[in-house]
Amino acid sequence: MELNRITFDPNVMGGKPCIRGMRVTVGAIVGLIASGKSFDDVVAFYPYLETQDISEALAYAAWRADEIEKYNSELDAAVARVKSGNYYTHEDVVLEVNKW
Numbered sequence: 001m002e003l004n005r006i007t008f009d010p011n012v013m014g015g016k017p018c019i020r021g022m023r024v025t026v027g028a029i030v031g032l033i034a035s036g037k038s039f040d041d042v043v044a045f046y047p048y049l050e051t052q053d054i055s056e057a058l059a060y061a062a063w064r065a066d067e068i069e070k071y072n073s074e075l076d077a078a079v080a081r082v083k084s085g086n087y088y089t090h091e092d093v094v095l096e097v098n099k100w
Contacts, residue, residue: 003056003059003060003063004018004056005019005020005052005053005056005057006018006026006056006057006060007020007021009017009021012027017057017060017064019049019053019056019057020053022048024046024049024053026057026060026061027036027051027061029042029054029057029058030057030058030061033054033058037052038053044055048057078096078097081096
């Protein structure tokens with residue numbers, strides 16, 4: 001999936017994912033949609049946005065949520081291995097964590 005409308009710039013909104021370099025974050029868009037606003041409502045609130053911007057913001061948020069879920073699953077598995085005694089030294093744990 002290619003998301004051309006999602007940008008990251010440390011000088012804009014602290015580097016948070018934004019819409020086309022503007023000061024509108026993906027989080028702001030997701031929050032509005034989650035609160036029940038329609039695409040038309042969002043465009044009325046931000047008239048310089050297009051519906052494709054909103055679609056890409058939601059697609060990015062879904063992708064990011066999936067990535068976080070995968071990371072958390074890997075972290076849970078690593079913790080379970082450590083708790084089971086499969087790692088005997090601090091270095092073993094560090095090596096496992098560094099794989100991420």
